[in-house]
Amino acid sequence: GEDVEQSLFLSVREGDSSVINCTYTDSSSTYLYWYKQEPGAGLRLLTYIFSNMDMKQDQRLTVLLNKKDKHLSLRIADTQTGDSAIYFCAEMGNAGNMLTFGGGTRLMVKP
């Protein structure tokens, strides 16, 4: 089946940039998503990118997509303590409504 992988953990200092990486195997992916999950909460959609784009910027968030290498990244500029959470990468394949999630990256922001 399709696979999405992320590193488990990232620690940054407040004010620095964070870069969370994701790789996937499904070459027919249509959309790729970043969700944020704070402790005890549901998943909040942060941003998404269509597979024919290579970059999307939304305020402090920048998504980069390298379709050739099947690599997706989420850059958070000026990281704040409120950004501490688990970040899930997910891809939507060509078949439609099935999301394949990565294992999640826990971001810890130190003051």
Add this chain to the structure above:
Amino acid sequence: DTEVTQTPKHLVMGMTNKKSLKCEQHMGHRAMYWYKQKAKKPPELMFVYSYEKLSINESVPSRFSPECPNSSLLNLHLHALQPEDSALYLCASSQSSYGETQYFGPGTRLLVL
């Protein structure tokens, strides 16, 4: 508004109890989903309803029984659960079932004793 609501927030039940989880959205979405999430793991898809019909059942045990009374509501009926069913149950919805962005609710944290 991209809000999906779920009740209750927390639920503790014994293995012989019957309970229901509820999910509601008023975004006019026609696809709704149930996911199960264990600690430190990504969500796992359980069921998909598309236009109020069950379209995907990911081989979930029959002690979990979904119901979609109308396009805004999704229930998950629970009966004779096991302790290993303790998890966060997430509901999501999307505009339609094909390739549309899914919006998640806050989840119900279930503990089975």
